[in-house]
Amino acid sequence: MSTASNEQQPQAQEKTHFDLHVTGIGYLGRIREIKPRKGDPFWACAVNAMHGEIADPDYTRFDLIIRGDKARQRVLFLKDAVDAKKTVVVAFKAGDIYPEAFEYQDGPRKGEVGVVIKGRLLQLGATKIEGFPVLWDEVGIPDDPAYDLRKTA
Numbered sequence: 001m002s003t004a005s006n007e008q009q010p011q012a013q014e015k016t017h018f019d020l021h022v023t024g025i026g027y028l029g030r031i032r033e034i035k036p037r038k039g040d041p042f043w044a045c046a047v048n049a050m051h052g053e054i055a056d057p058d059y060t061r062f063d064l065i066i067r068g069d070k071a072r073q074r075v076l077f078l079k080d081a082v083d084a085k086k087t088v089v090v091a092f093k094a095g096d097i098y099p100e101a102f103e104y105q106d107g108p109r110k111g112e113v114g115v116v117i118k119g120r121l122l123q124l125g126a127t128k129i130e131g132f133p134v135l136w137d138e139v140g141i142p143d144d145p146a147y148d149l150r151k152t153a
Helices: 069-083
Strands: 021-034 042-051 058-066 088-103 113-129
Touching: 021 058, 021 069, 021 113, 042 069, 042 088, 058 069, 058 088, 069 088, 069 113
Parallel strands: 058 113
Antiparallel strands: 021 042, 021 088, 042 058, 088 113
16 A cells, blocks of 8 residues: 655756757867956867758858867867868757857958857767767767767768
């Protein structure tokens, strides 16, 4: 025979904001440490995300502040490959995104206005360097099966 318990069940906290998350696949680049005059230093990177036809994709540039220890560990592991101009393709999840306009300062588009999507890099999943998969569990960083590039390659 069971009896009802007077114990309080944990209640879900009431949502106070809306989340906007983007998941995608793109080329990782421009990994850098930002040292602001005020506040703590932080790491950032760029991802040129692919969308559209696989044979001829379009690209959207994301400039992301890296949040979370796991994402930072993975990006820093890939920094040497990115700095060596190797092709690094990643599956990623970003949040808190917003567009920002800028003016090209040099190159063939000098003077033109461009747009970048700013936000936070929340997760970095399956990764390939020069077409070879990075096995995160073998480099001491656990793999996340939610992001699997093998589905698109």
